[in-house]
Amino acid sequence: MQRSSSHTTWFPIVLRMDGARVLVIGGGNVAANKIQLLVPTGAKIEVLSQNLTPELQRLAEESAIEHVAIDVTPHDVKARLAGCRLVYVATNDAALNRDIASVCQAENVPVCAVDDPGISSFITPALSIRGAVQVAVSTGGAAPVLARRLRARIEEVLPAGLHRLVEFMQDKRLPLREKLPASSDRRQVWERFLDGRGQHLALKGDTQAAAEELDQLTQGHTPQGEVWLVGAGPGDPDLLTLAALRLMQDADTVLYDNLIGRDILNYVRRDAERVFVGKQRNRHTLPQEGINEELIRRAKAGERVLRLKGGDPFIFGRGGEEMEALVAAGVPFRIVPGISAANGCAAYAGIPLTHRDCAQSCLFITGHARADGTLELAWDRIALRGQTVVIYMGLSMLPDLCAQLHAHGLPADWPAALVERGTSPEQRVFTGTLASLPNLAQSNGVTSPALVIVGEVVQHRVVPAPPT
Numbered sequence: 001m002q003r004s005s006s007h008t009t010w011f012p013i014v015l016r017m018d019g020a021r022v023l024v025i026g027g028g029n030v031a032a033n034k035i036q037l038l039v040p041t042g043a044k045i046e047v048l049s050q051n052l053t054p055e056l057q058r059l060a061e062e063s064a065i066e067h068v069a070i071d072v073t074p075h076d077v078k079a080r081l082a083g084c085r086l087v088y089v090a091t092n093d094a095a096l097n098r099d100i101a102s103v104c105q106a107e108n109v110p111v112c113a114v115d116d117p118g119i120s121s122f123i124t125p126a127l128s129i130r131g132a133v134q135v136a137v138s139t140g141g142a143a144p145v146l147a148r149r150l151r152a153r154i155e156e157v158l159p160a161g162l163h164r165l166v167e168f169m170q171d172k173r174l175p176l177r178e179k180l181p182a183s184s185d186r187r188q189v190w191e192r193f194l195d196g197r198g199q200h201l202a203l204k205g206d207t208q209a210a211a212e213e214l215d216q217l218t219q220g221h222t223p224q225g226e227v228w229l230v231g232a233g234p235g236d237p238d239l240l241t242l243a244a245l246r247l248m249q250d251a252d253t254v255l256y257d258n259l260i261g262r263d264i265l266n267y268v269r270r271d272a273e274r275v276f277v278g279k280q281r282n283r284h285t286l287p288q289e290g291i292n293e294e295l296i297r298r299a300k301a302g303e304r305v306l307r308l309k310g311g312d313p314f315i316f317g318r319g320g321e322e323m324e325a326l327v328a329a330g331v332p333f334r335i336v337p338g339i340s341a342a343n344g345c346a347a348y349a350g351i352p353l354t355h356r357d358c359a360q361s362c363l364f365i366t367g368h369a370r371a372d373g374t375l376e377l378a379w380d381r382i383a384l385r386g387q388t389v390v391i392y393m394g395l396s397m398l399p400d401l402c403a404q405l406h407a408h409g410l411p412a413d414w415p416a417a418l419v420e421r422g423t424s425p426e427q428r429v430f431t432g433t434l435a436s437l438p439n440l441a442q443s444n445g446v447t448s449p450a451l452v453i454v455g456e457v458v459q460h461r462v463v464p465a466p467p468t
Contacts, residue, residue: 008140009140010123010138010140010141012125012136012138014134015085015086017038017041017042017043017085018041018042018043019042019043019044020043020044020085020086021043021044021046021083021084021085022038022043022044022045022046022084022085022086022087022088023046023048023077023080023081023084023086023087023088024038024045024046024047024048024049024065024087024088024090025048025049025072025077025087025088025089025090025091025097025100026047026048026049026088026089026090026091026092027047027049027050027051027052027053027056027067028049028053028090028091028092029053030090030114030115031047031049031056031088031090031114032053032055032056034088034090034112034114034124035047035056035059035065037124037127039059039064039065043085044066045064045065045066046065046066046068046080047060047065047066047067047068048068048070048072048076048077048080049067049068049069049070049072049091050069050070050071051069052067072091072096072100074096074099074100074102074103077100077103077104078103078107081103081104081107081109084109085110086109086110086111086112086122087100087104087109087110087111087112088111088112088114089101089104089111089112089113089114090113090114094116097113097116097119098113098116098119100113101113101116101119101120102119104121105121110122112124115144117140117141117142118141120141123138123140123141125137125138125147126138126144126147126148126150126151127151128151128154128155128158130158130159130160130162130163130166131162131163131164131166131167132163132166132167132170133158133162133163133166135151135154135158137150137151137154159203161202161203161204161205162203164202164203164204164205164207165199165202165203168202168207168210168211169190169202171207172211172214176189176190176214176218179218180218184252184302184303187252188224188304189214189217189218191250192217193213193214193217196213196217197213198210198213198214198217201213224302224304224332225298225299225300225301225302225303225304225305225331225332226299226304226305226331226332226333226334227295227299227305227307227322227326227331227332227333227334228247228251228304228305228306228307228333228334228335228336229307229309229313229319229322229323229333229334229335229336230243230244230247230248230306230307230308230309230313230335230336230338231244231309231310231311231312231313231317231336231337231338231339231340232244232259232260232264232308232309232310232311232338233264233310233311233338233339233344233423234310234311234339234340234341234343234344234345234422234423235259235261235263235264235310235344235421235422235423235424236344236348236423236424237263237264237266237267239338239339239344239423240264240267240338241336241337241338241339243336244336244338245267247306247334247336248267248268248269248306248308249267249268249269250269250304251268251269251272251304251305251306252272252273252298252303252304252305253272253273253274253275253298253303253304253305253306254268254272254273254274254275254305254306254307254308255275255277255291255294255295255305255306255307255308256274256275256276256277256278256308256309257276257277257278257308257309257310258276258278259309259310259311259449260308260309260310261424264308268306268308272306275294277290277291277294288318288321288322291307291322292321292322292325292326295307295322295325295326295331296325296326296329296331299326299331299332299333300329300331307319307322309338310338310341310449311338311339311340311341311342311344312337312338312339312340313335313336313337313338314335314337315340315341315342315364316364316366316392316393319335323335340364341392341422341449341451342362342364342390342392342451344422344423345419345422345423345427345451346390346419346422346451346453347464348419348422348423348427348464349417349419349422349427349429349453349461350429350461350462350463350464351417351419351453351457351458351460351461352457352460353388353390353453353457354388354457355456355457355460357456358386358455358456358457358459358460359386359387359388359455359456359457360386360387361386361387361388362387362388362389362390363381363382363387363388363389363390364390364392365377365382365389365390365391365392366391366392366393366394367391367392367393367394367395367396367397367398367401367452368393368397375397375400375401375404377404379404379405379407379408380408380409382405382408383404383405383406383408383409383410384409385410385456387455388453388454388455388457389405389452389453389454389455390451390452390453390454391451391452391453391454392451393448394450394451394452395418395441395446395447395448395450395452396448398418398437398438398441398452399438401452402416402434402435402437402438405434405454406434406435410434410454411434412433412434412435413433413434413435414433414434414454414455414456415431415432415433415454415455415456415457415458415459416431416432416433416434416437416452416453416454416455416458417429417430417431417432417437417452417453417454417458417461418430418431418437418440418441418446418450418451418452418453419450419451419453420446420447420449420450421449421450422449422451428444428446429461430444430446431458431461434454437452
């Protein structure tokens with residue numbers, strides 16, 4: 001499988017280092033930075049260098065590290081590799097670093113040549129540490145200064161007492177498991193604890209009050225199923241709402257369709273069950289009635305079910321039908337609106353949906369054909385000047401749509417645009433007229449999802465800067 005340029009060859013892991021042997025080649029400030037990270041882990045650190053910085057000399061005197069005072073050669077390193085978990089190479093001799101890294105690679109011992117990822121088999125990310133909590137930021141060695149900047153921003157939002165919260169949760173983990181054997185029940189209790197006053201009590205070190213809060217949540221806990229109808233926006237993950245992100249992390253199960261891309265699903269909790277219920281033209285993985293039944297079944301079994309929809313759930317997303325089914329079944333639900341495809345795609349294309357000079361209203365319609373292949377729409381109310389018409393799912397019927405709008409009063413040179421895969425990196429925008437748009441779509445191989453925008457607002461298009 002070919003990887004896109006947004007992917008990386010580096011894979012982050014967390015190693016148990018207590019008692020593990022680590023070789024550090026070099027005794028300067030660069031080596032000292034890595035050693036300071038290693039010492040708290042309980043690793044057995046051997047530093048091979050003729051000289052040490054004062055800081056490292058102090059650590060050697062305290063027996064936190066073992067100092068081997070030699071002018072290091074690749075042969076010396078090879079003789080010491082047996083049983084090593086990691087090797088750091090941090091001398092000021094680039095050729096020596098390269099030779100030592102080659103020896104380690106040949107012996108299958110992970111090696112990091114500091115500031116030289118090209119000869120390394122692992123790299124150390126920028127770390128924010130609060131006790132057992134470690135947040136790592138890595139750019140695969142491509143932009144270490146950026147990684148440090150991101151770490152600084154993370155440091156700003158991590159509470160100072162986070163280590164106390166972790167210690168409290170670790171201490172209560174086994175007792176809670178005995179009270180609530182089901183992992184889903186425990187997860188809900190911990191989430192309610194973290195969302196409420198319990199978190200704040202533990203953060204400030206009031207363990208007795210935090211324990212009382214946890215006991216109350218545990219005693220009153222019964223598995224509570226719920227459905228969340230959530231709009232995921234038109235595709236760009238940056239357009240997710242904060243409410244959507246939070247629920248995506250809390251859900252036990254997510255039901256999603258073909259408009260939800262992998263980039264969006266990456267924000268869903270890793271251990272949540274994912275159920276594809278995609279619907280494409282003339283082909284449904286699961287009919288709407290089946291989706292309704294699945295939402296109800298899972299919620300009544302105590303699951304928190306995320307129904308994730310492209311755009312907004314109440315704009316051609318059939319969210320209204322699902323809501324009515326949930327009400328009839330007595331299932332509690334929440335609705336989180338999303339940025340609609342019309343709003344998002346038009347904005348990213350630089351086309352205003354309304355404009356003081358030419359469009360005082362905006363009309364959303366769907367271009368789905370009837371079973372016999374015909375379109376039956378209120379053309380006399382659609383083909384009007386002074387408004388913008390946004391047509392969802394209209395690509396397959398585009399020639400007929402344009403012809404009908406012209407036949408019912410709009411001129412053939414009336415402005416129109418087509419936005420393919422709007423808000424995504426693959427977005428393409430084609431502007432023309434009712435007469436030319438069908439040919440533009442065909443000659444450029446436009447495929448779904450695509451949005452049609454008809455109206456004089458198209459003439460006011462300004463190409464915006466790409467999103468950052």
